[in-house]
Amino acid sequence: MRLRNVVYFWREAWKSLRRNKVLTIASVSTVSICILILGMAVLMTANAGNVMKKLESDVEMVAFLDRALTRSQISQIEEQISRLDGVKSVKFVSRDTALARLEKSYGNKEYDLKSTLGKNPLPHSFEVKAKNPHDVPRIASKVGKIEGVYKVNYGQGVVERLFAVTKWVRAISLAFIVLLSLGAIFLIATTIRLAIYARRKEIYLMKLVGATDWFIRWPFFIEGILLGTLGALFSILLLAGAYSSLVSNMGSVYFIPLVTGGPILNQLYIALLAAGAVLGVVGTYISLNRFLDV
């Protein structure tokens, strides 16, 4: 592409934005509102995802061992578990440690369970974590078959339901974001169509004197990118301000782990900015093509 043309395209785009001030403001506002809603949806999804991830990562299994096992048998079992596909970590919890934890969970040392019961009723156990929490039920059934393992516990039933819920939450938020994006594209396309409609005679003439489709498209695309980016910029400023005040006011109060990591949020804002530009281009493309059919 020749530099002369590039200059021409930018100049035309800029002229058009200035000439149609009302439409420019309307388009930028449309993009702003769309990106704002989209951004809120993405932030909610990210936070829901964060909660789900946290809940899922808490899923682990405990394998209780038979009582009469020798040390070498125990380490053999440990070996066998850690060799299973998908196992991330295996941690041995002795019956004494288990008892101490139990006592601690009652709050203080006043309950001396050992002396109350006369003996430690708890078995040795392994705490097993999976690389992927979704594999826990599958791994648990394998662990249960190992000789010397008495029982495997992972919150059977509850875990399956949790996974079902997280799956639906993810699917619904994704569908929500896709629908919002489509809505945004159509809103923007409609607004841009007004701007193009106002210039249909110009486009018709360009076609008849032999301008190529791309020569006609470029200024409109640049216009779309500028509108989209500008609109996204406004909404990101608004969104970032609102979200950071939300985090500072709520973050410490609730148990919900809000997404606060700087890099993640920055990536999100950059993605929204890019989304604004893309929405602008796609909206322009949809509106423009039928005017080029001369």
Add this chain to the structure above:
Amino acid sequence: MLVQFYNVSKIYSNGVKALDDVSLKIERGEFLFLMGPSGAGKSTLIKLFFREEAPTRGQIFIASRSIVRMKRSEVPRLRRNIGIVFQDFKLLENKTASENIAFAMEVVGANPKEISQRVAEVIEMVGLKGKENSFPGELSGGEQQRVGIARALANRPLLLIADEPTGNLDIDTSREIMELLFDINRKGTTVIMATHARELVKAARKRVILLDKGRVIADNPNGESIV
């Protein structure tokens, strides 16, 4: 031979048969009137030249190239060789006379130096010197049509097509526009003009093609028997 139509028919998607088995040949440098009542197919015929429409049947060659099988991407090159003049001028109201003319060259990617040179040239040619910076609203109908003609000439077309160029003008102004078109033709550009104005055609003594109901019903080298 600049233009050849072979058995060209055009049926629109709504079933209207606009052209029916039209064959014609146009030599380089000719001046040709296209006449016929409203709905005879003049506009459709004109649109076929620069491929705003494609024929339903038949073959069209312009400068020995078939424009029927032409790809969409090749159409701009065809159109740069054809200048079009409209009845309603189709000038951009927010551009001056010279900007309107320059526009036709800008959008095909000509360089600015070439543009300003050529614009001055065609302004001179159509007799608009001194009106370069006037907006269309400040010009008379005849002057606006001169801008339209200058714009059509800007890219040095082989063929100038004028679709009722005097339709919105009074008779004296029409005669001036005719003189301008003859002048352009004398300098070598082939001109095709669709018109209803019998007296202009009669005075011109040029080739006339008469259309009726989509068919060529007469093709006369100097228009005698037709008007």
